[in-house]
Amino acid sequence: MEKVLMKGNEALAEAAIRAGCKCFFGYPITPQTELSEYLAKQMPKRGGVFLQAESEVAAINMVLGGAATGTRVMTSSSSPGISLKSEGISYIAGSDVPCRIVNVERGGPGLGSIQPSQQDYWQATKGLGHGDFRLIILAPNSVQEVVNLTSRAFDLGEKYRMPVMLLSDGLLGQMMEPVEFPEAVSEPADQSAWAATGTKMAREHHIINSLYIEANDLEEQVVKRYEKYAKIEESESDAELYLCDDAEIVITAFGATSRIVKSAVNKxxxxxxxxxxxxxxxxxxxxxxxxxxxxxxxxxVLSVEMNMGQMVEDVKLALDCKLPVSFFGRTGGIIPTPNEVLAEIKKLNGGAQ
Amino acid sequence: MAVVFERPKSLCDVRLHYCAGCTHGIIHRLVAEVIDEMGIEGTTVGVCPVGCSVFAYNYFNCDMIEAPHGRAPAVATGVKRARPDLNVFTYQGDGDLAAIGTAETVHAATRGENIAIIFVNNGTYGMTGGQMAPTTLPGQVTTTSPYGRNPKTAGYPVHVCEMLSTLDGTALAVRTAVDTVPHIREQRR
Structure with missing residues (x-):
C-alpha cells in the first residue's frame, strides 16, 4: 500500500471514514478544524453524515442520539470545546453507549492558546464530567498511529459499550507525515440487543437511559460498570517500551512529547x-x-509532559514509592526541545555538565 | 360486553407517576393515539426530557432515549440523521425546551430537522416544586417569583410558537390547550 503525506487532523478524518464512521457532529475550533473540514467534503460523497451543530453541547448530544441507534458516530473538538461536551459525555457513559471523541489539545486554562499542549490529561483520564465513570483514552504519537488507533477506538467502544477518546494535540493535528492506510477495516459489531432502532413490533422496547431514581439501582449499575472497567484494565492497557531493558533512568512521556523524548534518549x-x-x-x-x-x-524516573505535571501522578501511583520520580514540563503551548530533556537526563545521571 | 375505551397500544400498561390534575397523562395518550393511528410504533423512537415527564420512557411502548436537560432536539437530530427511516419525536416541558434548551430547539427548527417536538407548557418548573419558568406569566406567583413575576427584573414570557414560526425551517407550529374535553378533542386533530 502506498504512503501518502497527510496532516494529522486530515489523516484522522480519513481513517474514521475507512473505519465505518457514518455520522460526524461537530463545532469549529482551532486546532482541530481541518478534521471537520475534511469530513464536510468527504462524508456526503461517501454515504455519511456531516452536520455542523449550533454548539459543542448540541454536537455531543447529537452523538448520543446517533450512537444510541448503534451507528458508528464521532465528534471532535479541542480543549475548551471538550469542557463544554463533558455533560453529554457523562450521559453517554451513564447510558452505556459507544462513541468516539477526539480532543486535539491546545493550551489552557480558559481560552488559553491555540498551540499544542497536553494539559487535558487530568480532564481526559479523571474528570470528564460528573459521576463515577471512565473513558478509554488512546494517545497516539505519530500521524500513522493516529490512523492505526482510529478503528481500534471504534472496536473498543463497541466491545465495552462505552465512549472512547483519542487524545491528540495541536502538534500531531497540524504536522504532516507519510501515512499508510490499512486495507482491512473493522466491521461494526452487532448492537441490536440494546440499540434504539424501533421495535418493529417484534421485541420489548429498548430504553437508553442514565437515570436510576432508586439509590440501590444506581449503585448496582455503577458497580457493574466498574466490573467492566476492571476487565479493561486487565486486558486493554498498552504501552511502548524503548531501550528500557538496561535503563537506569526511565523517562515517561505520552503523545507528541514522546517523539522529543526519544530524540533525547538517543542523544x-x-x-x-x-x-x-x-x-x-x-x-x-x-x-x-x-x-x-x-x-x-x-x-x-522522569516524567516529561507538555503541562505542569499531570501524568506524573499516575506514574507515582503505579510505582508506589519504589523509585524517585521527578518531572520536567513546558506549558502554555511551548514545546520542549530534545536538548532541554537531555539536560534533565544529565542532571539525573550525576549532575549537570 | 363491547369494549368502548382502550389504552392505546403505544402506551405501556403501567401506572403513571403524575400528580392528580396534571395533564401529562392526557397528552401521553394523545401522542400514543396518533402513533397507533399512523401505525408507526415499531419504527418510532421517542426522546424524553428532564422535568416532570422524565420517566416517559417507562410509559411509551416504542424505543426511548433519555436526553440531558434541554438537549432532546439535539439527541433527536442524532437519531434521525443516523437512521432517517425512523420516526422521531421529543416530549419536552417549558423549562427544558424554552430555557436551558432554547438553542437546541431553535436550531433543530431552523435546520428543518424531520422530527416532531411535543412541547408541554405548564408555566412552571413542576418537578423541582414550582419555580419560575421562561413561560411564567407576568404577575404569576412561583417559589422563585414569590411576589409575582416582575417583568422589570425577570423579563417577559417566551412565546415559543411565535418565535419558531419566524424560522423558515419550521414545518408546523401549533398551540392548543388540554384543559377541557373540546380542547382535548381539538388538540388530537
Whole structure:
C-alpha cells in the first residue's frame, strides 16, 4: 500500500471514514478544524453524515442520539470545546453507549492558546464530567498511529459499550507525515440487543437511559460498570517500551512529547547514558504492569509532559514509592526541545555538565 | 360486553407517576393515539426530557432515549440523521425546551430537522416544586417569583410558537390547550 503525506487532523478524518464512521457532529475550533473540514467534503460523497451543530453541547448530544441507534458516530473538538461536551459525555457513559471523541489539545486554562499542549490529561483520564465513570483514552504519537488507533477506538467502544477518546494535540493535528492506510477495516459489531432502532413490533422496547431514581439501582449499575472497567484494565492497557531493558533512568512521556523524548534518549545513549523511554498508548487504563517492567533496572524516573505535571501522578501511583520520580514540563503551548530533556537526563545521571 | 375505551397500544400498561390534575397523562395518550393511528410504533423512537415527564420512557411502548436537560432536539437530530427511516419525536416541558434548551430547539427548527417536538407548557418548573419558568406569566406567583413575576427584573414570557414560526425551517407550529374535553378533542386533530 502506498504512503501518502497527510496532516494529522486530515489523516484522522480519513481513517474514521475507512473505519465505518457514518455520522460526524461537530463545532469549529482551532486546532482541530481541518478534521471537520475534511469530513464536510468527504462524508456526503461517501454515504455519511456531516452536520455542523449550533454548539459543542448540541454536537455531543447529537452523538448520543446517533450512537444510541448503534451507528458508528464521532465528534471532535479541542480543549475548551471538550469542557463544554463533558455533560453529554457523562450521559453517554451513564447510558452505556459507544462513541468516539477526539480532543486535539491546545493550551489552557480558559481560552488559553491555540498551540499544542497536553494539559487535558487530568480532564481526559479523571474528570470528564460528573459521576463515577471512565473513558478509554488512546494517545497516539505519530500521524500513522493516529490512523492505526482510529478503528481500534471504534472496536473498543463497541466491545465495552462505552465512549472512547483519542487524545491528540495541536502538534500531531497540524504536522504532516507519510501515512499508510490499512486495507482491512473493522466491521461494526452487532448492537441490536440494546440499540434504539424501533421495535418493529417484534421485541420489548429498548430504553437508553442514565437515570436510576432508586439509590440501590444506581449503585448496582455503577458497580457493574466498574466490573467492566476492571476487565479493561486487565486486558486493554498498552504501552511502548524503548531501550528500557538496561535503563537506569526511565523517562515517561505520552503523545507528541514522546517523539522529543526519544530524540533525547538517543542523544544520551550516544553519550553512554543508560536511559530508556516508557510511553503509555492507553492513558486509561494506565499501563501499570508495563511501567513496572520498564523500570526493573531503573534508579530514577522522569516524567516529561507538555503541562505542569499531570501524568506524573499516575506514574507515582503505579510505582508506589519504589523509585524517585521527578518531572520536567513546558506549558502554555511551548514545546520542549530534545536538548532541554537531555539536560534533565544529565542532571539525573550525576549532575549537570 | 363491547369494549368502548382502550389504552392505546403505544402506551405501556403501567401506572403513571403524575400528580392528580396534571395533564401529562392526557397528552401521553394523545401522542400514543396518533402513533397507533399512523401505525408507526415499531419504527418510532421517542426522546424524553428532564422535568416532570422524565420517566416517559417507562410509559411509551416504542424505543426511548433519555436526553440531558434541554438537549432532546439535539439527541433527536442524532437519531434521525443516523437512521432517517425512523420516526422521531421529543416530549419536552417549558423549562427544558424554552430555557436551558432554547438553542437546541431553535436550531433543530431552523435546520428543518424531520422530527416532531411535543412541547408541554405548564408555566412552571413542576418537578423541582414550582419555580419560575421562561413561560411564567407576568404577575404569576412561583417559589422563585414569590411576589409575582416582575417583568422589570425577570423579563417577559417566551412565546415559543411565535418565535419558531419566524424560522423558515419550521414545518408546523401549533398551540392548543388540554384543559377541557373540546380542547382535548381539538388538540388530537
Amino acid at each position: 544520551a545513549r550516544a553519550e553512554g547514558i543508560k536511559v530508556g523511554m516508557f510511553r503509555p498508548i492507553t492513558l486509561w487504563p494506565f499501563p501499570k504492569k508495563q511501567l513496572l517492567d520498564a523500570c526493573k533496572n531503573a534508579k530514577n
